[in-house]
Amino acid sequence: MAFRTPVRGRPVSRIANAPLSEGPPRSTAHPAPIGSTSPSTSNCNGSRNGPILSDQPNEANIRTLMNQQKSLQQSVARLEKVAKDLTAEKTKHQKKQVPLDLSAAVREGYHEMCEDDIPHWDFSVCFDHPNNKEVNRTLIKNVQAVVDEEISNVALVKRAARTYFKTRKNRHRKVSSGKQAATAAECRQRQRRHNKAHARKKALRNSTTLDEATKKRVEPLLTAEYMSSDETAIEDSSDESARSDSSERSTDEPKTKKKKLIKHTLSWRSREMEEMVSSLDRKVSRRRTPRGKTMCLEVEVGRASTRPRPDNVPEWAAELFDNDN
Known part of the structure; x- marks a missing residue:
């Protein structure tokens, strides 16, 4: 295959009788410099030989961005003003706490x-x-x-x-x-139930004879609603024998009286629950100081409480007692 001698600045051409190669002819144009955009490449939308979008920002885009930023700043300023006004209004109507x-x-x-x-x-x-x-x-x-x-x-x-x-x-x-006495008595009963629940819960947590599973099962039931109601009563401290000898005493001698607690048991408690409560009460009693024991009132069992059974009581704690007679 013979070629003509190339001339500077001109592309090399084939001779007339040279065989043609298969496929489309090659472009004889010079390759585009690196970094330039060829008009035959696809644009950003995928169309070939379409308009080319420049990545460089122009004046219109800059103006649009500046307007958007200004609008955003104005919106933020309005929201801050509204929040400040709401805070000032709330503080204005909020009363100062009395010392x-x-x-x-x-x-x-x-x-x-x-x-x-x-x-x-x-x-x-x-x-x-x-x-x-x-x-x-x-x-x-x-x-x-x-x-x-x-x-x-x-x-x-x-x-x-x-x-x-x-x-x-x-x-x-x-x-x-006439409701003052009843209200005061109800408050005292409620406070005694809370104190009883707190003391039993503390004894349960400090117990070394009960395992963790038993503690976890019993502790949710040591609240005020699961405690029996106690009310105070006043009785004469003198017994029958002392009363029989009253003729030997002066009729003007005042009778000594003492307070005691009347305990109203919960009839819905199971035997297992009652035994657990009694065990915790013994633990509480052993931890009392001598002075604390002297301040405790005598407890007497009275009629059963009429308070209804709380909801969601476990079966083991709410079984009825077996009648022994």
């Missing part, structure tokens, strides 16, 4: 007014009623004279006086309706 020293001064001041036969509150009307106007003025003046200057604000002292007025009014209403 404990001020509450104590109000109580003491009102007690002194009652002892000095100064007219006191009329609980049949509200705090701001004209019947209580003079009492409020005198009380606020007396309280301001004994408290520190930073808590002697008239509005703050009046709030403390209003709170104490509501407390005394509720107490007066309970006493007038």
Whole structure:
């Protein structure tokens, strides 16, 4: 195969009788420099010989981004202003807590007014009623004279006086309706159940004879709702023999009385649960000091409690007792 001598600057050409190769003819154009974009390459959308998008930012794109950023900053500023206004509104309506020293001064001041036969509150009307106007003025003046200057604000002292007025009014209403004694007895019973549950739970945790599985099973049942109710009663400490000898004593001698607890057992408890509770009570009793034992009241078993069985009680703790007779 003969070739013509190439000339500088011209491509080499085949002779007329040279055989053609299979496939499309080769391009005789010079290769494009590295980094340049060929017009025959595909664009970003996959179309061949389409328009080429430049990666370099132009002025329109920069202006669009700046406008978007400015709009975003304005939105953030509006949200911050709304949040600040909401916080300020909440703080404005939030009342300042009454200091404990001020509450104590109000109580003491009102007690002194009652002892000095100064007219006191009329609980049949509200705090701001004209019947209580003079009492409020005198009380606020007396309280301001004994408290520190930073808590002697008239509005703050009046709030403390209003709170104490509501407390005394509720107490007066309970006493007038005869519910004060019943409410006090109910509170004492509830507190005794909480104390009993706390002592038994502490004894369970400190026990060395019970395994962890038993502790895990019993501890959820040591709450106030699973404790029996106890109420106080007063009885004469003198027995029958002492009463028979009463003729030898002076008739003016006062009879000594003592308190005791009447225990109302829970009829729905199983025998296993009762044995566990009795075991914990013995542990609690052994840990008491001699002085603590002398302060304990005598316990007497009374009628069964009428409180219903709590929900979700395990079967082993809620089985009924077997009748032995």
